[in-house]
Amino acid sequence: MSNWKTAFRSFYYETAEEPEDIVLDPATTALLVIDIQNTYLEVPDDEAEALRWQPFFDRMNDTVIPNASNLIDWARTEGLEVMFARIACQTQDGRDRSLSQKKPGFNYLLLPKDREDSQIVDELTPKGDEIVVTKTTDSALTGTNLRLMLHNIGIRHVIVAGIFTDQCVSSTVRSLADESFEVLVVHDACAAATDELHERELEIINMIYCHVVGMDDLPSFISPH
Template structure:
């Protein structure tokens, strides 16, 4: 079964939320590279048009234009270690403007083209974009794993709530070391 790693929104604005997750994400990236498995990154942002009234994007309405990430801004940039990984190997970066990386993007087509049947999700925020994207993958028929120690959120409480909710109804919550162990024989 082909397995892809989805690295969600590892952007500068979220650096403080990913202190503990980043080393594990880099471990997963290295493992997927070494084993020639697909890696896909996402990058959340809003266009100038979306940040100008009237606000048609639901997230911009919720967080306001000042609480939203503008495409091209310093906050929008990928964290340096992640940007290096993308640049070195030319991995795809899927732009998104909502929590679900499958919405309004070609992500599903990219996965299907590579015959992916399982996705491993990590990144930020556990309880928003990671959870929503992982649930969406599950609902599209992909076996879906959420990597608990390779996700981060605004608080430990939110992080744990996201992991608990996903694990209850959608798929396993695994740790970085467990991903490598589980995929070794595949």
């Protein structure tokens, strides 16, 4: 297992000192799971396109969803605030979407909020009064009142998991960092369309906007109850 203090370093931080140990107080720490929704597990009808996306589906089913499920269970046990963000529009025709979700191409998303494909996958179903924010933006802070809720709850640290590493995860992480939250990104509970994009984005955001850590690192960060 690589050392989180030295892994995923970009050119900017190759020679930087190792960061200090991370200490998380459960009372001021939240887990935010981003956009792990049914639509992203739908296999394209086109055979070539389905083959092109197969490595992503494999990572989601074999790694990201199981790890996110374990991460949620761990957070609940430790008493962390568990929160979710999902992409969904309020209108049937999507007229309330931000421009980035109206443009043609991969990021064109029409996901009415009550439709099945916009729902969080069954394995990660929120429980009780766990907060779910609905966004039509990449950043979960820009398009929702998540920022206000985090402040109201007294959150200082945010652990992030979800998809896509180089899009909504990255945008949310940057927004959180700009708002002076301390952010951890769990690399083995995230995915981009390809492993190359995933790992490259982790290098880009690590140490300036967040610390990139693994699932196995998290238990050691929790301060004694």
